[in-house]
Amino acid sequence: MKKLFSLTKTKIRLAQQAHTVGMKPQPLILPEKFFGEKIGGVSEAEKFMQKRKNDTNYNNQVDMAKTSLCLFEIIEKVKYEYEPPRYRPKAGEDEFRQAAEHAKEGLEVWLSIMEGEQAGQQPMVYVGEDPPENCIHLGIPVSTAIIFLAYAIKNAELSEENHFKNMVVSKGRDTLLGSTLYYSLRRLGFRG
Missing domain, CATH: 1.10.533 (Death Domain, Fas)
Structure with missing residues:
Protein backbone atom coordinates (compact mmCIF):
# COMPACT_ATOMS: atom_id res chain seq x y z
CA MET A 1 0.00 0.00 0.00
CA PRO A 84 2.79 10.03 -23.45
CA PRO A 85 0.11 8.42 -25.67
CA ARG A 86 1.92 5.05 -25.50
CA TYR A 87 0.95 4.78 -21.82
CA ARG A 88 -2.68 5.82 -22.15
CA PRO A 89 -5.67 3.45 -22.23
CA LYS A 90 -6.15 1.61 -25.52
CA ALA A 91 -9.80 0.53 -25.15
CA GLY A 92 -13.13 2.06 -24.19
CA GLU A 93 -16.79 1.34 -23.59
CA ASP A 94 -17.44 -0.14 -27.05
CA GLU A 95 -14.91 -2.90 -26.36
CA PHE A 96 -16.09 -3.30 -22.76
CA ARG A 97 -19.63 -4.06 -23.95
CA GLN A 98 -18.17 -7.19 -25.59
CA ALA A 99 -17.02 -8.39 -22.17
CA ALA A 100 -20.45 -7.68 -20.66
CA GLU A 101 -22.11 -9.62 -23.49
CA HIS A 102 -19.71 -12.48 -22.84
CA ALA A 103 -20.80 -12.55 -19.18
CA LYS A 104 -24.46 -12.26 -20.18
CA GLU A 105 -24.04 -15.51 -22.12
CA GLY A 106 -22.98 -17.19 -18.87
CA LEU A 107 -19.27 -17.15 -19.64
CA GLU A 108 -16.56 -15.74 -17.40
CA VAL A 109 -14.57 -12.71 -18.42
CA TRP A 110 -10.82 -13.21 -18.06
CA LEU A 111 -8.53 -10.34 -17.07
CA SER A 112 -4.87 -11.12 -17.67
CA ILE A 113 -2.24 -8.95 -15.98
CA MET A 114 1.13 -8.89 -17.78
CA GLU A 115 1.15 -12.51 -18.91
CA GLY A 116 2.13 -11.80 -22.52
CA GLU A 117 2.33 -14.95 -24.58
CA GLN A 118 2.35 -16.98 -21.34
CA ALA A 119 -1.43 -16.58 -21.01
CA GLY A 120 -2.76 -20.14 -20.78
CA GLN A 121 -6.36 -19.17 -21.37
CA GLN A 122 -7.03 -16.78 -24.19
CA PRO A 123 -7.70 -13.68 -22.08
CA MET A 124 -10.62 -11.54 -23.07
CA VAL A 125 -9.17 -8.44 -21.37
CA TYR A 126 -5.44 -7.82 -21.11
CA VAL A 127 -3.16 -5.27 -19.43
CA GLY A 128 0.57 -5.07 -20.14
CA GLU A 129 2.95 -5.25 -23.07
CA ASP A 130 2.78 -7.90 -25.80
CA PRO A 131 -0.97 -8.60 -25.70
CA PRO A 132 -2.19 -11.91 -27.11
CA GLU A 133 -4.28 -11.83 -30.28
CA ASN A 134 -8.04 -11.38 -30.09
CA CYS A 135 -8.17 -9.67 -26.71
CA ILE A 136 -9.29 -6.29 -25.46
CA HIS A 137 -5.95 -4.59 -24.80
CA LEU A 138 -6.48 -2.06 -22.01
CA GLY A 139 -2.98 -0.59 -22.15
CA ILE A 140 0.59 -1.10 -21.00
CA PRO A 141 0.58 0.28 -17.41
CA VAL A 142 -1.21 -1.81 -14.79
CA SER A 143 -3.32 1.23 -13.89
CA THR A 144 -5.07 1.12 -17.29
CA ALA A 145 -7.04 -1.88 -16.02
CA ILE A 146 -9.03 0.55 -13.92
CA ILE A 147 -10.78 1.96 -16.99
CA PHE A 148 -12.41 -1.44 -17.54
CA LEU A 149 -13.02 -2.01 -13.82
CA ALA A 150 -14.81 1.35 -13.47
CA TYR A 151 -17.08 0.25 -16.32
CA ALA A 152 -17.57 -3.22 -14.84
CA ILE A 153 -18.57 -1.98 -11.36
CA LYS A 154 -21.54 -0.18 -12.97
CA ASN A 155 -22.60 -3.15 -15.12
CA ALA A 156 -25.14 -5.67 -13.79
CA GLU A 157 -23.53 -8.53 -15.75
CA LEU A 158 -20.11 -7.87 -14.22
CA SER A 159 -20.85 -6.70 -10.67
CA GLU A 160 -23.34 -6.79 -7.85
CA GLU A 161 -23.37 -4.70 -4.67
CA ASN A 162 -19.89 -3.24 -5.30
CA HIS A 163 -18.32 -6.67 -5.85
CA PHE A 164 -17.31 -8.07 -9.22
CA LYS A 165 -18.87 -11.24 -10.59
CA ASN A 166 -18.42 -13.54 -13.58
CA MET A 167 -14.76 -12.59 -13.80
CA VAL A 168 -11.41 -14.32 -13.40
CA VAL A 169 -8.00 -12.69 -12.97
CA SER A 170 -4.55 -14.11 -13.68
CA LYS A 171 -1.12 -12.53 -13.58
CA GLY A 172 2.24 -13.20 -15.14
CA ARG A 173 5.17 -10.95 -14.33
CA ASP A 174 5.41 -10.40 -10.61
CA THR A 175 5.51 -6.66 -9.97
CA LEU A 176 4.37 -4.76 -6.91
CA LEU A 177 1.57 -2.93 -8.73
CA GLY A 178 0.49 -6.00 -10.69
CA SER A 179 0.31 -8.04 -7.49
CA THR A 180 -1.59 -5.26 -5.69
CA LEU A 181 -4.16 -5.17 -8.49
CA TYR A 182 -4.41 -8.98 -8.59
CA TYR A 183 -4.97 -9.42 -4.85
CA SER A 184 -7.37 -6.47 -4.69
CA LEU A 185 -9.50 -8.02 -7.41
CA ARG A 186 -9.44 -11.39 -5.64
CA ARG A 187 -10.83 -9.71 -2.50
CA LEU A 188 -13.58 -8.04 -4.52
CA GLY A 189 -15.09 -11.03 -6.31
CA PHE A 190 -12.69 -12.10 -9.08
CA ARG A 191 -11.75 -15.76 -9.14
CA GLY A 192 -8.03 -16.50 -9.44
Whole structure:
Protein backbone atom coordinates (compact mmCIF):
# COMPACT_ATOMS: atom_id res chain seq x y z
CA MET A 1 0.00 0.00 0.00
CA LYS A 2 2.86 2.40 0.76
CA LYS A 3 4.14 2.14 -2.82
CA LEU A 4 0.66 2.74 -4.24
CA PHE A 5 0.09 5.79 -2.04
CA SER A 6 3.53 7.09 -3.04
CA LEU A 7 2.86 6.58 -6.76
CA THR A 8 -0.54 8.27 -6.44
CA LYS A 9 1.07 11.24 -4.71
CA THR A 10 3.69 11.47 -7.49
CA LYS A 11 1.08 11.34 -10.26
CA ILE A 12 -0.96 14.05 -8.54
CA ARG A 13 2.17 16.22 -8.19
CA LEU A 14 3.00 15.73 -11.89
CA ALA A 15 -0.58 16.63 -12.81
CA GLN A 16 -0.33 19.80 -10.73
CA GLN A 17 2.98 20.69 -12.40
CA ALA A 18 1.29 20.21 -15.79
CA HIS A 19 -1.44 22.60 -14.59
CA THR A 20 -4.05 19.84 -14.72
CA VAL A 21 -7.17 20.84 -12.81
CA GLY A 22 -9.81 18.30 -13.84
CA MET A 23 -9.76 14.63 -14.68
CA LYS A 24 -10.98 12.60 -17.62
CA PRO A 25 -13.64 11.41 -17.19
CA GLN A 26 -15.07 12.91 -14.05
CA PRO A 27 -16.25 12.36 -11.42
CA LEU A 28 -14.26 9.28 -10.47
CA ILE A 29 -16.44 6.18 -10.35
CA LEU A 30 -14.85 3.92 -7.73
CA PRO A 31 -14.47 6.42 -4.85
CA GLU A 32 -18.15 7.28 -5.28
CA LYS A 33 -19.23 3.61 -5.45
CA PHE A 34 -17.05 2.38 -2.59
CA PHE A 35 -16.93 5.37 -0.24
CA GLY A 36 -19.62 7.83 -1.39
CA GLU A 37 -16.98 10.44 -2.31
CA LYS A 38 -17.45 12.59 -5.44
CA ILE A 39 -14.09 13.54 -6.91
CA GLY A 40 -13.97 15.77 -9.96
CA GLY A 41 -10.59 17.46 -9.77
CA VAL A 42 -6.95 16.94 -8.92
CA SER A 43 -7.14 18.81 -5.60
CA GLU A 44 -10.14 16.70 -4.52
CA ALA A 45 -8.22 13.56 -5.50
CA GLU A 46 -5.30 14.66 -3.34
CA LYS A 47 -7.61 15.20 -0.33
CA PHE A 48 -9.30 11.84 -0.90
CA MET A 49 -5.93 10.08 -1.10
CA GLN A 50 -4.86 11.63 2.21
CA LYS A 51 -8.18 10.70 3.81
CA ARG A 52 -7.89 7.07 2.65
CA LYS A 53 -4.30 6.95 3.91
CA ASN A 54 -5.58 7.90 7.37
CA ASP A 55 -8.94 6.07 7.36
CA THR A 56 -8.16 2.76 5.62
CA ASN A 57 -8.49 -0.21 7.95
CA TYR A 58 -5.23 -2.00 7.19
CA ASN A 59 -6.50 -5.10 9.02
CA ASN A 60 -9.46 -5.37 6.64
CA GLN A 61 -8.49 -6.82 3.25
CA VAL A 62 -11.68 -5.65 1.53
CA ASP A 63 -11.18 -2.07 2.72
CA MET A 64 -7.57 -2.18 1.52
CA ALA A 65 -8.69 -3.61 -1.85
CA LYS A 66 -11.28 -0.87 -2.36
CA THR A 67 -8.74 1.81 -1.42
CA SER A 68 -6.20 0.30 -3.83
CA LEU A 69 -8.62 0.37 -6.76
CA CYS A 70 -9.55 3.98 -5.96
CA LEU A 71 -5.86 4.93 -5.98
CA PHE A 72 -5.39 3.19 -9.33
CA GLU A 73 -8.31 5.21 -10.69
CA ILE A 74 -6.77 8.46 -9.44
CA ILE A 75 -3.43 7.53 -11.02
CA GLU A 76 -5.06 6.80 -14.35
CA LYS A 77 -7.39 9.80 -14.45
CA VAL A 78 -4.98 12.59 -13.44
CA LYS A 79 -2.23 11.79 -15.94
CA TYR A 80 -4.01 12.52 -19.24
CA GLU A 81 -2.34 15.96 -19.65
CA TYR A 82 1.26 14.79 -19.32
CA GLU A 83 1.45 11.04 -20.00
CA PRO A 84 2.79 10.03 -23.45
CA PRO A 85 0.11 8.42 -25.67
CA ARG A 86 1.92 5.05 -25.50
CA TYR A 87 0.95 4.78 -21.82
CA ARG A 88 -2.68 5.82 -22.15
CA PRO A 89 -5.67 3.45 -22.23
CA LYS A 90 -6.15 1.61 -25.52
CA ALA A 91 -9.80 0.53 -25.15
CA GLY A 92 -13.13 2.06 -24.19
CA GLU A 93 -16.79 1.34 -23.59
CA ASP A 94 -17.44 -0.14 -27.05
CA GLU A 95 -14.91 -2.90 -26.36
CA PHE A 96 -16.09 -3.30 -22.76
CA ARG A 97 -19.63 -4.06 -23.95
CA GLN A 98 -18.17 -7.19 -25.59
CA ALA A 99 -17.02 -8.39 -22.17
CA ALA A 100 -20.45 -7.68 -20.66
CA GLU A 101 -22.11 -9.62 -23.49
CA HIS A 102 -19.71 -12.48 -22.84
CA ALA A 103 -20.80 -12.55 -19.18
CA LYS A 104 -24.46 -12.26 -20.18
CA GLU A 105 -24.04 -15.51 -22.12
CA GLY A 106 -22.98 -17.19 -18.87
CA LEU A 107 -19.27 -17.15 -19.64
CA GLU A 108 -16.56 -15.74 -17.40
CA VAL A 109 -14.57 -12.71 -18.42
CA TRP A 110 -10.82 -13.21 -18.06
CA LEU A 111 -8.53 -10.34 -17.07
CA SER A 112 -4.87 -11.12 -17.67
CA ILE A 113 -2.24 -8.95 -15.98
CA MET A 114 1.13 -8.89 -17.78
CA GLU A 115 1.15 -12.51 -18.91
CA GLY A 116 2.13 -11.80 -22.52
CA GLU A 117 2.33 -14.95 -24.58
CA GLN A 118 2.35 -16.98 -21.34
CA ALA A 119 -1.43 -16.58 -21.01
CA GLY A 120 -2.76 -20.14 -20.78
CA GLN A 121 -6.36 -19.17 -21.37
CA GLN A 122 -7.03 -16.78 -24.19
CA PRO A 123 -7.70 -13.68 -22.08
CA MET A 124 -10.62 -11.54 -23.07
CA VAL A 125 -9.17 -8.44 -21.37
CA TYR A 126 -5.44 -7.82 -21.11
CA VAL A 127 -3.16 -5.27 -19.43
CA GLY A 128 0.57 -5.07 -20.14
CA GLU A 129 2.95 -5.25 -23.07
CA ASP A 130 2.78 -7.90 -25.80
CA PRO A 131 -0.97 -8.60 -25.70
CA PRO A 132 -2.19 -11.91 -27.11
CA GLU A 133 -4.28 -11.83 -30.28
CA ASN A 134 -8.04 -11.38 -30.09
CA CYS A 135 -8.17 -9.67 -26.71
CA ILE A 136 -9.29 -6.29 -25.46
CA HIS A 137 -5.95 -4.59 -24.80
CA LEU A 138 -6.48 -2.06 -22.01
CA GLY A 139 -2.98 -0.59 -22.15
CA ILE A 140 0.59 -1.10 -21.00
CA PRO A 141 0.58 0.28 -17.41
CA VAL A 142 -1.21 -1.81 -14.79
CA SER A 143 -3.32 1.23 -13.89
CA THR A 144 -5.07 1.12 -17.29
CA ALA A 145 -7.04 -1.88 -16.02
CA ILE A 146 -9.03 0.55 -13.92
CA ILE A 147 -10.78 1.96 -16.99
CA PHE A 148 -12.41 -1.44 -17.54
CA LEU A 149 -13.02 -2.01 -13.82
CA ALA A 150 -14.81 1.35 -13.47
CA TYR A 151 -17.08 0.25 -16.32
CA ALA A 152 -17.57 -3.22 -14.84
CA ILE A 153 -18.57 -1.98 -11.36
CA LYS A 154 -21.54 -0.18 -12.97
CA ASN A 155 -22.60 -3.15 -15.12
CA ALA A 156 -25.14 -5.67 -13.79
CA GLU A 157 -23.53 -8.53 -15.75
CA LEU A 158 -20.11 -7.87 -14.22
CA SER A 159 -20.85 -6.70 -10.67
CA GLU A 160 -23.34 -6.79 -7.85
CA GLU A 161 -23.37 -4.70 -4.67
CA ASN A 162 -19.89 -3.24 -5.30
CA HIS A 163 -18.32 -6.67 -5.85
CA PHE A 164 -17.31 -8.07 -9.22
CA LYS A 165 -18.87 -11.24 -10.59
CA ASN A 166 -18.42 -13.54 -13.58
CA MET A 167 -14.76 -12.59 -13.80
CA VAL A 168 -11.41 -14.32 -13.40
CA VAL A 169 -8.00 -12.69 -12.97
CA SER A 170 -4.55 -14.11 -13.68
CA LYS A 171 -1.12 -12.53 -13.58
CA GLY A 172 2.24 -13.20 -15.14
CA ARG A 173 5.17 -10.95 -14.33
CA ASP A 174 5.41 -10.40 -10.61
CA THR A 175 5.51 -6.66 -9.97
CA LEU A 176 4.37 -4.76 -6.91
CA LEU A 177 1.57 -2.93 -8.73
CA GLY A 178 0.49 -6.00 -10.69
CA SER A 179 0.31 -8.04 -7.49
CA THR A 180 -1.59 -5.26 -5.69
CA LEU A 181 -4.16 -5.17 -8.49
CA TYR A 182 -4.41 -8.98 -8.59
CA TYR A 183 -4.97 -9.42 -4.85
CA SER A 184 -7.37 -6.47 -4.69
CA LEU A 185 -9.50 -8.02 -7.41
CA ARG A 186 -9.44 -11.39 -5.64
CA ARG A 187 -10.83 -9.71 -2.50
CA LEU A 188 -13.58 -8.04 -4.52
CA GLY A 189 -15.09 -11.03 -6.31
CA PHE A 190 -12.69 -12.10 -9.08
CA ARG A 191 -11.75 -15.76 -9.14
CA GLY A 192 -8.03 -16.50 -9.44
